[in-house]
Amino acid sequence: MAIxxxxxxxxxxxxxxxxxxxxxxxxxxxxxxxxxxxxxxxAGAIIVLFIFVVMMLNLGKDTAQQESAWLRPRxxxxxxxxxxxxxxxxxxxxxxxxxxxxxIAVVDPKRLSMSLYGGYIIAVELIGFLLxxxxxxxxxxxxxxxxxxxxxxxxxxxxxxxxxx
Amino acid sequence: MTPIGANTVLVVAAxxxxxxxxxxxxxxxxxxxxxxxxxxxxxxxxxxxxxxAKWHQPDGQVMFLFILAMAAAEISVGxxxxxxxxxQHKTLDVEDLKELSD
Numbered sequence: 001m002a003i004x005x006x007x008x009x010x011x012x013x014x015x016x017x018x019x020x021x022x023x024x025x026x027x028x029x030x031x032x033x034x035x036x037x038x039x040x041x042x043a044g045a046i047i048v049l050f051i052f053v054v055m056m057l058n059l060g061k062d063t064a065q066q067e068s069a070w071l072r073p074r075x076x077x078x079x080x081x082x083x084x085x086x087x088x089x090x091x092x093x094x095x096x097x098x099x100x101x102x103x104i105a106v107v108d109p110k111r112l113s114m115s116l117y118g119g120y121i122i123a124v125e126l127i128g129f130l131l132x133x134x135x136x137x138x139x140x141x142x143x144x145x146x147x148x149x150x151x152x153x154x155x156x157x158x159x160x161x162x163x164x165x
Numbered sequence: 166m167t168p169i170g171a172n173t174v175l176v177v178a179a180x181x182x183x184x185x186x187x188x189x190x191x192x193x194x195x196x197x198x199x200x201x202x203x204x205x206x207x208x209x210x211x212x213x214x215x216x217x218a219k220w221h222q223p224d225g226q227v228m229f230l231f232i233l234a235m236a237a238a239e240i241s242v243g244x245x246x247x248x249x250x251x252x253q254h255k256t257l258d259v260e261d262l263k264e265l266s267d
Contacts, residue, residue: 011197012200015200015203018204018207025174025177025211026214029174029214029215031217031226033226034226034230037233038233041237042203042207042233042236046203046236049241050196050199050200050240050244053244053248054196057247057248080191083184083186083190084183084187086183086186087180095176104218105218107218107223107226111223112226112227115227116223120227123227123231127231130238131234131237131238134238134241135238135241138242138245139245141242141245141249142248
């Protein structure tokens with residue numbers, strides 16, 4: 001549902017539902033820590049970012065009308081068919097294998113963090129680099145480009161403007 | 166707790182990934198494309214967690230944490246780019262943004 005709505009805010013709300021359902025799946029797979037992180041970071045932080053941008057860009061009814069005009073069946077039919085073929089291949093590959101029942105064992109956060117800061121310490125540092133680069137990049141890109149005018153030039157422009165008036 | 170087949174979870178992850186892929190291919194608004202990318206990342210994380218749960222190892226969850234951090238960084242940079250594009254071009258249609266294709 002998150003991908004068929006025309007209105008951005010409706011799509012975001014369905015995306016929240018999808019994230020919450022995913023968190024429930026994680027909980028039933030014995031991963032409570034990951035489920036909590038999914039709710040906090042995905043359904044919390046990332047959705048807030050999206051909603052913030054939608055608010056700043058003031059996307060509303062116009063966008064919804066544009067989307068509904070763009071999204072005709074002729075447009076989405078062929079990619080949807082190709083994706084469906086891909087899904088069929090993956091599903092047959094998965095079903096062709098022997099179905100084995102998983103024994104669900106809860107992996108508690110202690111084991112997770114022992115593994116995270118034990119064997120994966122290099123990867124943790126690398127992901128720290130990545131997050132830092134993301135912050136710096138977002139701050140740099142999101143900065144408004146300022147128009148730098150020398151003050152003499154500015155006065156001159158204003159003077160010419162007044163003269164023209 | 167009733168046991169769940171590993172294949173069932175993987176089929177769910179594949180379905181989510183395919184839905185996200187179809188949406189990313191068909192949508193024209195950049196924000197919807199970013200949403201679809203989020204869905205696809207989520208599906209791959211689900212596959213990782215299912216594999217980790219099958220072998221009772223925490224490695225799958227570690228990988229999901231990395232995917233989470235990567236998604237957060239990606240979405241922040243992507244939304245900053247969206248803001249910048251909107252300020253410069255006043256549109257979010259990917260077919261109107263053709264300056265790089267010359």
